[in-house]
Amino acid sequence: MYQVRNITKDLVWVGASDRRLALFENIFPISRGVSYNAYVLHDEKTVLLDTVDASVSGQFFENLEKTLNGKTLDYLIVNHMEPDHCAMIGDIVSRYPGVKIVGNAKTFTMMEQFFTFPIEERKIVVKEGDTLETGAHKLHFVMAPMVHWPEAMVTYDEKDKVLFSADGFGTFGALNGNIFADEVNFDRDWLDDARRYYTNIVGKYGPSVQTLLKKAATLDIQMICPLHGPIWRENLGYILEKYQKWSTYEAEDKAVAIMYASMYGNTASAVDALAGKLAEKGVKNIAVYDVSNVDISTLIGEIFRVSHLVFACPTYNAGIYPVMSNLFHDMKALNVQNKTVALMENGTWAATTAKQMRAELEQLKNMTILEQQITIKSAMKDAQEAELWQMAEEIAKGVLA
Incomplete structure (x- = not known):
């Protein structure tokens, strides 16, 4: 059974959660599971922003087919090439042979290492500051190297003021119907996992996160859509403040x-x-x-x-x-x-x-x-x-x- 949810009039969440996985990256215990978020933007052109881990591929494709409702897929934007987000790229190409894949030069170097399908004929290489117009929406690409892989980038939708933040602002934990941070008690139920996710996955790269935060500060961001965990559409200052502290290695609490x-x-x-x-x-x-x-x-x-x-x-x-x-x-x-x-x-x-x-x-x-x-x-x-x-x-x- 499909499970999709509108984020804005044109944007749909098509991700899925895995509650069976015991260890994220086969290292980190995740007793509450984990979500893999992907998003479809409906415009004159259709855009899929990232795919998911192979473990939830069945649910993902049900969701994708439901929201496309017979339409073709024009673009796949790859913000991060780690397998828990890129595993379905080959299947996307098989199902939607006309799709164009958008990424940066390092994205495609890694893609060639993971996949064997012909990439050259469908790739669109972007760099810092490049844009893609899909109709009413204009997508800006911002490079985020070492947050936490060297090819990482984020995508900003100028029309709806949405930042697709790749692994930034993510957290461990499966989504339980409520996909927005304001629908849950984030401080009580999610903060520890968000901190554990950041510190263990991204923590080494504080200076790189600082660079991205400075770039983000120049954008009018009203919503943050990460690749793991709840979407932020209210009180963005809360999570931005946490990232400011974590990425500068400043203690959150005066505590022992x-x-x-x-x-x-x-x-x-x-x-x-x-x-x-x-x-x-x-x-x-x-x-x-x-x-x-x-x-x-x-x-x-x-x-x-x-x-x-x-x-x-x-x-x-x-x-x-x-x-x-x-x-x-x-x-x-x-x-x-x-x-x-x-x-x-x-x-x-x-x-x-x-x-x-x-x-x-x-x-x-x-x-x-x-x-x-x-x-x-x-x-x-x-x-x-x-x-x-x-x-x-x-x-x-x-x-x-």
Whole structure:
């Protein structure tokens, strides 16, 4: 059964959701599934903006055929060549042999790598500032390299003031009938997944996102249509502000996230004691995570969100406990910066982790690492309570400032 929905008089959503996929990009858990958005613009010429992942191809083609209602497809605009959006290009060409494909030079280089159909005869190569008139609508093309692939671009409809933003402003989560952000409680139900999506998929490329945001600021945008998640037609400032913070690596919240690894519970006990003292100092926004049991994508999202971090773990084979070491690797890969950090280490015979964690963090930009660190030898004793209070005082001073 088809499921389409008008976005404007001329624009129709023809996407689909996958609730069976467990791992996005075979890495990131998506317990709420994911949507793949595609759009059809009806004008003197018909335009499809992006396709979908192969997993939802049946639903997509039902939707596409319904909205075209026997009309041919004149143009396919490819804003992003990642397979979860381009998988159906070959099928589109087979079903609509007269279709012209619009993309930039890098788009077609990648297309030739993915597909074997004759591309040259149907391609329209666009560059920054080029336009395509389809009748009443005039589409502008804006290059968005490394948001988050080098060929990425966005398309702006001058008539309806719609920005088709590719992977920008997307989020994990299947759409449940409500395709607009103003139809859901985005802050409660979607923000964490939007943050987790941005920080893990796009987070490394903050400067590239900043470049795109500056270009977007020159356009009169009244609606944002991403390739994943809800469409923005109201309160655009909300999501734009989030992207401004995330792409400049500025904390969303004055808050503390304590991330620990614990083999037998002693390090866990110590961080719980620290969390309690932070609460007594007046800190209300505290999150505590066992890095062995929480997916790393969630940890990265929280690291971007908060202003202050505590890392605590035992020494393992004379090095950093493996799951914590993996987290530091991801932090470096995703360009984490601008945080205040406190360190706790544990070791029965050789507590060396704090020094090694400090060395890892010093490779990141603008990280303030508190001089005071806590060393636990097997289990924290009452005699060290003053150290906990001192660390809590130092962290609280920054959070509550």
